[in-house]
Amino acid sequence: MAESKLKTTLSRFTSDYGMLLVLLLLCVYYSWVTWDEQHPTGAAAGEQLAADIVGRFEAPARVIVVARSHQEDAAFADTLRDRLTAAGLTVLATVKGQPADARAALGRAVADHTPPAVIACNQSTAEWGVFDHLARDFGPLAKTQILTPRTYWWPNFLKTDNLLNVANQIVVIAILAIGMTMVIITGGIDLSVGSLIALSACVSALLIRDVAGAEQAGAFGMVVCCLGGISVCAAMGLFSGVMVTLFAIPPFITTLGMMLVASGLAYIIAEGQSIYQVPDTFVWLGRGADLLAIPNAVLLMVILYAVAHVMMTRMSLGRHIYAVGGNREAARLSGVPVRRVLLFVYTVCGALGGLGGVVMASQLKSGSPTYGLMYELYTIAAVVVGGTSLAGGEGKILGTLIGAFIIAVIQNGMNLTGVESYTQKVVLGLVILGAVLLDMLKKKGSHLFRRAKS
Amino acid sequence: MTRATQPMHPATTTRPDDVPLLAMRGIDKSFPGVRALREVDLTLHAGEVLALVGENGAGKSTLIKVLSGAHLPDAGSIHIHGQPAAIGNPIDAQRAGVAVIYQEFNLVPSLSARENIFLGQERTRAGFLRHRDEHRRAAALFERVGVPVDPDAPCRTLTIAQQQVVEIAKALSLDARIIVMDEPSATLTGQEVARLFAVIRDLRAQGIGVVYISHRLDEVFEIADRVMVMRDGEHIATRPIAEIDRNGLIERMVGRKVENEFPKQHAPIGKERLVVRNLSRGEKVRDVSFGVKRGEVLAMTGLVGAGRTETARLIFGADRPDAGTVELDGRRLDVRSPRDAIRNGICLLTEDRKAQGLVLGLSVRENFALPNLGQWSRMGFVIHRREREVLGRYVQSLDIKIPHQDQLARNLSGGNQQKVVLAKWLASNSEVVIFDEPTRGIDVGAKYEIYLLINELAAQGKAIVMISSELPEVLGMSDRILVMHEGRITGEITDVAAATQEQIMNLAVG
Numbered sequence: 001m002a003e004s005k006l007k008t009t010l011s012r013f014t015s016d017y018g019m020l021l022v023l024l025l026l027c028v029y030y031s032w033v034t035w036d037e038q039h040p041t042g043a044a045a046g047e048q049l050a051a052d053i054v055g056r057f058e059a060p061a062r063v064i065v066v067a068r069s070h071q072e073d074a075a076f077a078d079t080l081r082d083r084l085t086a087a088g089l090t091v092l093a094t095v096k097g098q099p100a101d102a103r104a105a106l107g108r109a110v111a112d113h114t115p116p117a118v119i120a121c122n123q124s125t126a127e128w129g130v131f132d133h134l135a136r137d138f139g140p141l142a143k144t145q146i147l148t149p150r151t152y153w154w155p156n157f158l159k160t161d162n163l164l165n166v167a168n169q170i171v172v173i174a175i176l177a178i179g180m181t182m183v184i185i186t187g188g189i190d191l192s193v194g195s196l197i198a199l200s201a202c203v204s205a206l207l208i209r210d211v212a213g214a215e216q217a218g219a220f221g222m223v224v225c226c227l228g229g230i231s232v233c234a235a236m237g238l239f240s241g242v243m244v245t246l247f248a249i250p251p252f253i254t255t256l257g258m259m260l261v262a263s264g265l266a267y268i269i270a271e272g273q274s275i276y277q278v279p280d281t282f283v284w285l286g287r288g289a290d291l292l293a294i295p296n297a298v299l300l301m302v303i304l305y306a307v308a309h310v311m312m313t314r315m316s317l318g319r320h321i322y323a324v325g326g327n328r329e330a331a332r333l334s335g336v337p338v339r340r341v342l343l344f345v346y347t348v349c350g351a352l353g354g355l356g357g358v359v360m361a362s363q364l365k366s367g368s369p370t371y372g373l374m375y376e377l378y379t380i381a382a383v384v385v386g387g388t389s390l391a392g393g394e395g396k397i398l399g400t401l402i403g404a405f406i407i408a409v410i411q412n413g414m415n416l417t418g419v420e421s422y423t424q425k426v427v428l429g430l431v432i433l434g435a436v437l438l439d440m441l442k443k444k445g446s447h448l449f450r451r452a453k454s
Numbered sequence: 455m456t457r458a459t460q461p462m463h464p465a466t467t468t469r470p471d472d473v474p475l476l477a478m479r480g481i482d483k484s485f486p487g488v489r490a491l492r493e494v495d496l497t498l499h500a501g502e503v504l505a506l507v508g509e510n511g512a513g514k515s516t517l518i519k520v521l522s523g524a525h526l527p528d529a530g531s532i533h534i535h536g537q538p539a540a541i542g543n544p545i546d547a548q549r550a551g552v553a554v555i556y557q558e559f560n561l562v563p564s565l566s567a568r569e570n571i572f573l574g575q576e577r578t579r580a581g582f583l584r585h586r587d588e589h590r591r592a593a594a595l596f597e598r599v600g601v602p603v604d605p606d607a608p609c610r611t612l613t614i615a616q617q618q619v620v621e622i623a624k625a626l627s628l629d630a631r632i633i634v635m636d637e638p639s640a641t642l643t644g645q646e647v648a649r650l651f652a653v654i655r656d657l658r659a660q661g662i663g664v665v666y667i668s669h670r671l672d673e674v675f676e677i678a679d680r681v682m683v684m685r686d687g688e689h690i691a692t693r694p695i696a697e698i699d700r701n702g703l704i705e706r707m708v709g710r711k712v713e714n715e716f717p718k719q720h721a722p723i724g725k726e727r728l729v730v731r732n733l734s735r736g737e738k739v740r741d742v743s744f745g746v747k748r749g750e751v752l753a754m755t756g757l758v759g760a761g762r763t764e765t766a767r768l769i770f771g772a773d774r775p776d777a778g779t780v781e782l783d784g785r786r787l788d789v790r791s792p793r794d795a796i797r798n799g800i801c802l803l804t805e806d807r808k809a810q811g812l813v814l815g816l817s818v819r820e821n822f823a824l825p826n827l828g829q830w831s832r833m834g835f836v837i838h839r840r841e842r843e844v845l846g847r848y849v850q851s852l853d854i855k856i857p858h859q860d861q862l863a864r865n866l867s868g869g870n871q872q873k874v875v876l877a878k879w880l881a882s883n884s885e886v887v888i889f890d891e892p893t894r895g896i897d898v899g900a901k902y903e904i905y906l907l908i909n910e911l912a913a914q915g916k917a918i919v920m921i922s923s924e925l926p927e928v929l930g931m932s933d934r935i936l937v938m939h940e941g942r943i944t945g946e947i948t949d950v951a952a953a954t955q956e957q958i959m960n961l962a963v964g
Contacts, residue, residue, distance in 0.1 A: 315834045316827040323824055326813035333772055333810050334824040334878070335796040393815040 018438070019387055019402045026406060030413035031155035038154045039123035042072045045149040046079030050087070053118055053147060059088030062116040064109065066095045066102045066125045076122055084120075092116055099128045106130070106138050115140040121148050156416055160293075167298040168363070170408035172197065172356040172372075174301050174401060176379040177386075178308045179237075179349030181400045184383055186325040186345050187392025188244060188251035193353035193379055195262035196233040197372025200357025202266045204229030205275035205367025214277040222282060230354035236262055237350015241343040259376065266369035276366035286362030297359050304352075309397045321345060325392030381428075382407055385435040406431070473536040475500040475663040476521075476552075476632050481530035483516055490516040491527070494689045496682065498632065498663040503654060505678035505695070506667045508707055509897030513687040514667055518634050522554045523547040534632070553625030554634040557641075559617050561609045567616075568592040568605035571624045595623040598660075599653055615646035622653060633657060634665040639673055640895065643758045644959070651677050669895065670924075671700055685709055708898050716930025717902065719909045723933065724748030727917035728800075728886045730769060733778030738764040740941040742778070746886065746917040751908060753932030754921045756962045761941040762921045763805060766888045770802040771795040782886065796825050799885035803875055803892060805921075807868070811875040814864035818856055819845055821863050822878045829882075848877035853903065869900035876907065887911055888919040893927060905931055925955040937961035 040048060053063065065080050067073035074096050081094045092114060093105040102125070109116055119131065126148045135142035156162060176193045183190045204226045208214065212221030236258055243254040289295045312318035320341045323331035332338045356375075361367045386403025388395025410431055414424045476498040483491040491513050498504050508514050519525040521532070523544040532539045539550045547554075561570045568588050577584040577591070592605035601619045609617055618638060625633050635654075639647045654664055654677055668674055674681055675695060682692040683706040690706050704715070729745040739761045746752045754762045768775045771789035780787050782798060789795045792802075804810035812821050823830060823841045830840045845859055854873045856866065863871060872892070879887065889908070893901045908931060912918055922928050928935055935947040937958055945961030947953045 314836055314838075316831050316836055317834060319820060319824070319827060319836060322816060322820070323813045326815040327809070329810050330813050331824065333770070333792050333802065333804060335791075335793040336824065337791070337793055393813070 019385065019399060019406065019435075023402050023406050023409065026409045026413065027157070030157040030409065030416065034156035034158075034413075034416050035153065036156050037151050038156075038159070039151050040149045041076060041122065043075045043079040045122060046076040047083060049120055049122075049147060049149045050080050050083030052150070053084060053120060054087040054089065057089065057117055060090045061118065062090045062092050062109075062114055063118045063120055064093050064095065064102075064105055064116045065091060065120045066105075066128075067122055068124060069096045069098075073122060073124075080120055099130045102128060103130050110138050110140050113140070116144055119144055119146045121146055123148055123151070157413060162412065162416070164289075164293075164295060164298070166405070166408045166412045167301075168295055169412065170404050171295075171297045171301050172360050172363075173375060173378050173382055173407070174404040175304060175352055175359065176356045176375065177382040177400045177404050178304055178397065179345070179352035180379045180383050181386070181388055181395055181397055182308075182312070182321055182345040183251070183349045184325075184380075184388050184390060185321055185392060185395045186342060187328070188342070188345070189255065189380065189390070190237075190240065190346065190349045190353075191252065191255040191376050192236065192240065192258035192262055193349065193356070194372040194375035194377070195259045195266065196236060196350060196353030197357040197360055197375055198266040198369045199236070199262045200229035200233045200354035201361035201367035201371050202229075202270040202275060202369055203232050203367075204358050205278055205361055206269055208279075208282070209275055209277040215279050217279050217282075219281065222279070226358045229358055230351055233262075233354025233357065234347050234351035237353070238343060238347040240350065241346030244346065245339040245342045263369070270367065270369045272369065274366045274368040278361075278365060278367075280365075283362055283365050286359055286364070297363070300359070305397060305401050312397050317341070317344070322393060325394075327393070378407065381432045385432060403435070406435075474498060474533075475535065477531075477533040477536075478517070478521065479531050479533070481517065481520055481532075482528045483520060483525060484528055490687050491520070492687045493530070494684070494687070496665075496689075497692070498665060500631070500663055501658050501661045502679045503658055503664045503666055503677055504692075505674040505681040506665055506684065507669075507671070507674060507681060507703065508684035508690075509899060512684040512707075512897075514684055515636070516687075517684070518554060518636065518665070518667070521547065521552055521632075521634065523552075548628055548630075551629060551631035552634070553628060553630035553632070555618065555621045555625065555636065555638060557637045559621055561617055561620060563610035564608060566606045566608055567603055567612065567620045567623075570609055570620055571595065571605075571627050573624075575628070591627070592623065595626055598626060599623055600656055601649060601653060613646075614641050615643075615649065618642075618650065619653070622657075630662070632663045632665070634667070636667045637669065637895070638666070639668060639670060641758070644962075645757075647673070669897070671703060672926075674703070675700070683707055704898055715898075715902075716927065717905055717909065718931050719913070720933065721749035721909070721912040721915075723750050724915065727783055728769075728919075729781040730765075731779045731781075733765060733768050733780070734776045735764065735768055735773060736776065738941050739768060739775070742938075742941075742943055744936055744943065744946075746919055748915045748917060749912050750933045751912050751918045751920055751931060753928040753935045754919060754938060755923065755925065755928045755935060755958060756938035756944075758923065760938040760962065762938050763890055764941075765938070766802055766890055766919065766921060769795070769886075770800060770888065772802070796882060796884070799883070800888070801825070801879040801882055801884035801886070802888045803879060803890060805890040805894060807871050807875055812863045812871060814862070816863060817860040818854075818863055818866070818874055819859040821874055822848070822881065825878055825882050844881055845877070848881065852877055852907070869896045872896055872900070872904070876904070880907075880911075884916070886917045886919070888921070890921045891923065892920065893922075893924070925958055928958065929953055929955065939963065 063084055065077050067077035077094050077096050081091045084091050092109055095101045095105050126146055131146055134144060180190055180193065207225035207228050208217050208222055212225050240254050240258050243249045244251050285296050291299060312321065320331070320336045323334070323336050324338050324341050328338060357371065360371050382404040383395070383400050384390065384403070385406055386396070386399035386401070388399060407428065410428060411424060414427065419427070474497045476496070478494065478496040481491050481494045494513065494517055496517065506514050516525060520527045521541070523541045523546050526542065532541055534550050541547050541550060562573065565573065571592050572588050577587050589605055596603050596605065596619065599619055599622055603612065603616050603619055609620060612620065622633070638650060642650060654666070657664055666678060678695050680692060680694050681698060681703065683690040683703065685707060724747055726745045726747050731743045733742045734740055742765050756762055764773070767773045769780055771791045771794050780789060782800070787798050789798065808814060813824070819841055822845050823836070827836060830837050842859060848854065849856065852873045854877065855870055863874065866874065892904055896904070908918060908920065920932060929950060932950055935950060935953065935958065936943055937945040939962055947957065
């Protein structure tokens with residue numbers, strides 16, 4: 001008995017968290033293969049180098065700061081200068097530009113008989129040829145040291161920017177996959193979500209251009225326009241639901257039709273063009289990051305997953321969704337409002353497709369009927385990799401999130417390790433097959449286990 | 455069977471007792487945590503029908519699966535015609551002449567009877583199917599079985615009895631000498647059962663050994679030559695049928711003395727609760743009117759297809775009636791869906807638990823709560839603690855055997871599944887309880903508990919409709935009997951104590 005209990009616990013653990021384990025292993029793997037020397041940049045690098053210099057040189061040692069002109073280097077240079085000045089050191093010059101500018105600054109220092117003790121560079125400027133032969137080119141500067149922020153070793157994969165990149169890449173598919181999970185748990189499928197992305201992006205952008213005042217549109221106007229795009233997609237989803245419930249047309253066929261309808265509509269209303277007459281603030285959702293540097297879209301995704309998870313596990317509606325997928329007739333005879341449940345899931349799936357379209361339009365700052373191509377398939381892949389059975393009745397919302405991230409991490413990891421995009425497709429396809437195979441083996445295992453009991 | 459049958463195999467000419475056709479000796483089989491079979495012996499002679507009886511979980515199915523190669527035994531031997539037979543998989547079993555006809559048939563519904571018979575052993579010439587040859591052989595097989603079936607009819611269009619005949623024909627086409635039938639009569643009508651028995655007797659005359667598994671003891675006494683009783687994975691007794699009586703058999707099956715198979719108690723009967731008037735739907739239900747009173751158990755019986763289940767589904771809102779009304783306690787109900795019926799206090803325990811009663815992929819707790827979520831949720835959120843508490847009480851009072859409440863419904867035995875269905879409807883506090891074949895496929899012990907529960911519900915003043923094809927049950931457990939035939943109520947018996955099975959059958963055949 002104890003043995004079988006252990007087996008049950010173990011099998012439950014692997015079925016619930018097996019994919020999480022796969023995701024972690026992928027992360028470990030890509031961390032390992034992208035282990036690389038990291039050069040700090042920006043203000044943080046400035047702070048660090050300043051502390052380094054202050055610790056090694058007495059005030060009022062002279063310093064020249066050399067950086068390139070772009071934003072990140074400027075932040076590095078300014079921070080460094082401010083910190084050094086505050087510590088009583090003399091900053092002779094703060095170069096933000098080309099090697100020629102640095103040469104000029106050095107020349108001035110020599111001419112003024114104020115040789116600097118330190119030239120503070122970052123990793124890029126330290127390699128400029130102008131510093132290669134200081135003693136030869138600038139005699140008095142023979143003793144001048146060139147210092148750079150200390151480097152450290154860290155996986156490229158695990159850098160904050162890259163992780164945020166992974167999240168940003170997958171956010172649209174992950175949002176779509178919430179609705180798709182619900183639909184698939186009821187035993188259906190929704191092939192139209194990819195086209196709904198395009199439709200929603202076009203409708204939203206079109207409304208902003210023609211109704212809310214194009215580039216001058218205000219925040220409220222944009223929100224209303226986006227809700228318009230989402231509502232259109234929700235209505236499309238509702239229509240699919242009606243076809244599936246009232247006329248008993250198989251979901252595959254219904255949503256295949258809706259996929260073509262939505263895509264065609266997107267081309268019609270956008271007249272085959274991209275719509276880019278939107279205000280700069282339109283990118284707030286797709287590119288902004290207001291809270292703790294977390295991108296707004298990722299935050300939205302996390303909130304949606306939390307809500308969906310609670311709904312599926314704690315609310316009657318969630319229970320009904322599982323019951324409808326597990327055994328529609330038994331559910332109906334137990335008083336589950338089967339039709340309402342199905343209408344709900346298809347509408348939600350459509351609405352989330354619309355939301356995905358708004359996020360994508362915001363990321364790309366335009367609406368185009370070409371958006372979302374093949375996204376329905378990636379979405380289904382995320383759901384399936386996340387452990388939801390296409391037969392319906394079982395699956396987990398958080399499993400889908402893990403599935404989406406597995407796909408994102410594999411894609412990102414292959415980018416980082418320089419796998420070309422054609423190969424990436426092959427690998428991704430094999431991963432999806434592997435995930436389904438794993439699912440089947442798991443089922444077969446539980447089937448054997450069941451037979452053993454009877 | 456009017457046709458004279460020639461012995462087809464020389465085996466019948468030798469004394470059947472010399473060498474048994476099949477001898478299983480000392481069969482042991484364990485699964486993790488369960489010892490399913492313990493040194494079980496089974497002997498089957500050529501030209502005999504051996505009934506195998508026992509409660510659910512007694513090990514009958516496991517024993518048959520060992521014979522058919524689905525399970526490998528841990529210990530023991532199988533001899534066929536005195537030769538040791540190594541049966542490692544279903545194909546070995548087929549070669550050794552063993553055929554098992556399961557309750558759920560292994561037929562492809564879209565293929566014809568002929569195509570099903572020769573599935574996997576198609577008759578071909580140069581890779582092309584020999585349709586005419588197959589057709590001729592199939593017709594010959596049906597003739598040998600003695601039941602005419604159109605070999606070219608798709609199996610989907612055949613009745614269950616005909617499909618069974620196709621299975622038997624398929625077994626014969628494989629030269630099976632040992633045919634095992636697992637609950638073959640469960641879904642047959644009375645006439646169909648009679649015809650099945652004729653077929654079995656014919657097979658016996660041809661020297662084939664038949665193992666007949668059934669819960670219906672009447673049938674066992676009618677068809678079997680010997681009966682073997684199993685309990686808790688052990689062989690309890692094997693007796694010639696003449697040397698044992700019904701009570702003796704039940705005692706051996708349950709392992710204790712049985713005082714009374716039907717513990718009927720008469721609750722005080724009050725006012726009419728459920729009144730059905732002129733209910734109609736197509737050909738299946740025609741102008742059905744009846745009432746059920748407080749504390750009354752009304753049995754509805756008739757042949758399969760008489761329209762009993764269909765009537766119940768109309769009352770429950772599972773199907774829409776063409777005409778007719780339903781009243782509860784004098785109030786006319788507008789029931790458009792099962793949801794409405796449940797809200798009004800009517801519940802239906804369906805005949806087919808697996809297809810209609812339970813969501814097998816959900817846990818016991820989730821199934822239990824499904825019709826009751828309204829009671830146990832606040833603002834749409836399910837209060838899991840309440841579910842657990844209430845289910846805990848029912849698990850105890852109904853003695854449901856589950857390791858934990860999150861056990862999947864599919865992992866339970868038939869009796870326990872039925873108890874979970876019962877529990878979920880009891881918890882819904884329904885006033886009218888409609889049972890459709892409440893004891894089908896359930897062992898004797900669990901049956902008894904369900905009868906006690908029906909008594910209890912009646913005592914609480916509920917109105918109970920019990921649809922049943924088992925006449926002893928109808929006579930033993932009801933206060934009043936309605937008999938249906940072809941969608942109409944053809945008779946009512948109010949004096950149940952004086953009623954007989956013949957009286958019911960006369961009404962049931964119209």
